[in-house]
Amino acid sequence: MxxxxxxxxxxxxxxxxxxxxxxxxxxxxxxxxxxxxxxxxxxxxxxxxxxxxxxxxxxxxxxxxxxxxxxxxxxxxxxxxxxxxxxxxxxxxxxxxxxxxxxxxxxxxxxxxxxxxxxxxxxxxxxxxxxxxxxxxxxxxxxxxxxxxxxxxxxxxxxxxxxxxxxxxxxxxxxxxxxxxxxxxxxxxxxxxxxxxxxxxxxxxxxxxxLTVPNIDQYYYDVRRKDKTDVLTRLIDFYNPKLSLVFCNTKAMVDQLAEVLQARGYMAEGLHGDMKQSARDRVMKKFRSGKTDILIATDVAARGIDVDDVEAVFNYDIPREVEYYVHRIGRTGRAGRAGRAFSFVRGKEVYKLRDIQKYCKTKIVAQQIPTLADVQAVKTEKIMDDISTIIDNGGLREMIDVIDNQINTSDYTAMDIAAAFLKQALDNASDTSAQNSNGEDTLTMQSDADNERGDKRGHKKRDKRAWNDEFSGELAGERPSHKKRRDRKHNLHLEEVEEGMVRFKLSLGKKHGLRPNDVVRIISSEAHIPGKSIGAIELNDTSSYVELPQKMSSVVLKSLKKTKFKGKKLGLELAFKRK
Missing domain, CATH: 3.40.50.300 (P-loop containing nucleotide triphosphate hydrolases)
Structure with missing residues (x-):
């Protein structure tokens, strides 16, 4: 009508x-x-x-x-x-x-x-x-x-x-x-x-x-809790949405994720009900203008967000209420535009996803996490598209003369120079997703390992007895023994460290005001380690853990031996595995 x-x-x-x-x-x-x-x-x-x-x-x-x-x-x-x-x-x-x-x-x-x-x-x-x-x-x-x-x-x-x-x-x-x-x-x-x-x-x-917008492609990923941030950044790098909305269930998670993404170089801001109105207005103004391209929010804080250019919604946490899913994904695919919605699930959460599908009368498709090679290919394609546009716009005579002069005065060919520029461009747009020192794709390796374990357990047992293992993060088919659970608890911060990395323990935590970006800043400035070389960071109330390159462990221990944070000794030490 x-x-x-x-x-x-x-x-x-x-x-x-x-x-x-x-x-x-x-x-x-x-x-x-x-x-x-x-x-x-x-x-x-x-x-x-x-x-x-x-x-x-x-x-x-x-x-x-x-x-x-x-x-x-x-x-x-x-x-x-x-x-x-x-x-x-x-x-x-x-x-x-x-x-x-x-x-x-x-x-x-x-x-x-x-x-x-x-x-x-x-x-x-x-x-x-x-x-x-x-x-x-x-x-x-x-x-x-x-x-x-x-x-x-x-x-x-x-x-x-x-x-x-x-x-x-x-x-x-x-x-x-x-x-x-x-x-x-x-x-x-x-x-x-x-x-x-x-x-x-x-x-x-x-x-x-x-009730759902037909222009939204909906996907889900089976993701361990500790890998959520790496998967999020991998998907953002792969799809490169203009604006992204990331939903968390708690205000604390919003703050923590915003800090981690900022430390990794992403233009991200958090939004929740504990913020002053002036701060909320500032965050929304930056998001609407595109100065911030990733907005992390709780469900309540996101009410009233009406931005047409949101191209992707990420359910970092599955919503507690089924109908909230519709509210969340409705933030993308506005004004006839196409949109994407991504959900991270683990263990029992897969049943909540089934309830969402029934409620929305929609299909949420399982997806594999893009590999580093996939991300590299997408970035290469984007760079080549940009180069094509520059060539079509013309005005390159002066640059061609510079390259001709370089070829005449060196052993380099035009192909060598073009390849070097491409490599430089790709390095500048380097992937922030998890990658170990050997260049192996740990996220994809873990996903493959999960699938293999799932196949061995059998689908019938998996559906019947699926539960979220609190300590290993696996979708376990059989409940481990009491002793095994106790050992896992002791080793919670020591398992599944990337190859070539070592886990360190800090004697300070959230109660001392320590935040992920503080850890990155201190290690980068004191031990002269690039921020992108710092691995997973986990903050607890009175202690914290950080993964660093093994070859730098002695330098780190020496450099941070007497370092203090807010007057308290950082207390860095290797996290040894209990027997």
């Missing part, structure tokens, strides 16, 4: 056209007429289906621009989503003179928000906590509010806002009010809200088959 078939006003149609939209999405075509009619409505739709316009367009149509009282209240679960919704309504009201829209959320200047409210605002978009603050201060006047929208209602309830939501709704006028609710799921708490605060609500649903 086209927007001009929905009975919209000319200013709205002009704004929609400016935004590049012609046809309404399924949820828009179904919801807009219902909301415009004034009926209470329950809309079931996922992220990425265009639901902001589903309520944004009709509430703008209902607003009286000549009346400066607050007429519409929209509740969103996060600051990011409130800001995003406000931005979209501003674009939709581009040609509507006199309509004022104000986002109110925690972390922003309260005095500025109060001044904005006193100036007269027809539409308020806010988070429950901050709206409650304003209601307590009587800075939000409710007398003229006729429409309340609960956006992402399920997420607001998951975040513990139920009491705030009910308190806000209890303070709204009851006569001729309209309550519109959008939710990805219809759990019992949602139904309780609808029963209590809506009258004869009309249910509008998007068919389940429309």
């Amino acid at each position: 086209k927007f001009d078939e929905l009975g919209l006003s000319t200013p709205i149609l002009r704004a929609v056209k400016d935004m590049g939209f012609e046809e309404a999405s399924p949820i828009q075509a179904a919801a807009i007429p219902v909301v415009m009619s004034g009926k209470d409505m329950i809309g079931q739709a996922q992220t990425g289906t265009g639901k902001t316009a589903s309520f944004g367009i009709p509430v703008l149509e209902k607003v009286d621009p000549k009346n400066y009282d607050t007429q519409v209240l929209i509740l969103d679960p996060t600051r990011e989503l409130a800001i995003q919704s406000a931005e979209e309504l501003h674009r939709l009201s581009k040609y509507m003179h006199g309509v004022k829209i104000l986002p109110v959320y925690g972390g922003a200047d309260m005095a500025r928000q109060i001044r904005g409210l006193k100036d007269g605002v027809q539409i308020i978009i806010g988070t429950p906590g901050r709206v409650m603050d304003h209601l307590r201060r009587h800075t939000i006047k409710t007398e003229s509010i006729h429409t309340i929208v609960l956006d992402e209602a399920d997420e607001m309830l998951n975040m513990g806002f139920r009491e705030d939501i009910e308190s806000i709704l209890d303070q709204m006028p009851t006569a001729d009010r309209q309550v519109v609710l959008f939710s990805a799921t219809m759990a019992q708490p949602i139904m309780d809200i609808t029963t209590k605060y809506q009258k004869d609500a009309q249910l509008v649903q998007v068919a389940q088959t429309e």
